[in-house]
Amino acid sequence: MEQFVTSRDGTRIFAKQDGDAATDAPTLVFANSLGTTLELWDQVLPLLPDGMRIIRFDNRGHGRSDVPSGPYTMGAMVSDAEAVCDGFEVKDCVFVGLSVGGMIAQGLAIKRLDLVRGLVLSNTAAKIGNKKLWRDRIDIVRQKGMSGVADDVMSRWFGRAFRTSPDVKPWKEMVSKVPVEGYCGVCSAIAGTDFYTPTSGLRLPTLGIAGSEDRSTPPDLVRETVDLIPGSEFKLIRKAGHLPCVDQTEAFAETLNGFLYRIGHSVSAG
Incomplete structure (x- = not known):
């Protein structure tokens, strides 16, 4: 099932539901990285346990979601995720966020703990980079366009073996198609986010x-963030880059499924 939901500021967010359609089924909500669409998770979905309800959405400025004028704020992006969850009647989901999606996950858990019973924070942090780094990134993207920076993005996302293989082509194409305004808008949201203190209060x-x-x-940055939450787990996936769901899909799915089983969110570990 596909549908648009409307966020607090009127932005339409494109979302998709797969798997079990029952609202009381154990639910996973996925949030994407900067520069990707909900197709980021396509390879993972077939490897998830049976009986799950799976919800994905395109971040504002990406994919089929609206592209409002920037800059964006993390508060607005968290509200987008909140609108998706409310639109699909989500309660007690496990929220899986990668990169900026992991920031959205932290923000949503802080704001609406009734929606989230577990977090998977993949390749993310409570604070990523600094304002100068993101300001410089925005300047380069506005000068060169997305196709002009796609190779540089691939070098940050993937290790050499994957980056030099034919498998990298669709990901480079995905980045090249992202609207400049949407990409720069999300860069601004990341630049303005520091969740160290609020994330340390999560339980x-x-x-x-x-x-x-x-x-x-x-890895050290990811570990530093999850260590803020007492009792958290940490997994390092070898030979994986910034998108382990892409370049180490089976290892990613195995890690996720094991966590879901341990916390009682699925009846099998895969």
Whole structure:
């Protein structure tokens, strides 16, 4: 099932539901990284346990969601995720966020703990980079366009083996198609976000996932964030870059499924 939901500021967010359609089924909500669409998770879905309700959405400025004028704020992006969850009558989901999606996950858990019973924070952090880094990124994107920076993005996302293989082509094409306004808008949201203090107040089952070859959010940064949450778990996936659901799909799915089983959100580990 596909539908648009309307966020608090009127932005339409494109969302898709797969798997079990019952609202009382154990639910997973996925949030994407900067520069990707909900297709980021296509390879993972067939490897998930049976009986799950799976909800994905395109971040504002990406895919089939609206592209409002920037800059965006993290508060607005969290409200987008909230609108998706409310639109699909989500309660007690496990929210899986990658990169900026992981920031959205933290913000949603802080704001609406009734929606989230567990977090998977993949290749993300409470604070990513600094304002100068993101300001410089925005300037380069506005000068060169998305196709002009796609190769650089691939070098941050993937290790050499994947980056030099034919498998990288669709991901480069995906980045090249992102609207400049949407990409820069989300960059601004990341630049203005520091969740160290609020995330340290969270108390819910949490899994952190990092890639050994991730140049965007190195493993130590991911571990530092998940360590803010007492009782959290951490998994390093070898030979994975910034998108382990892409370049190490089976290892990512196995890690996620094991967590879902341990916290009682699925009846099998895969």
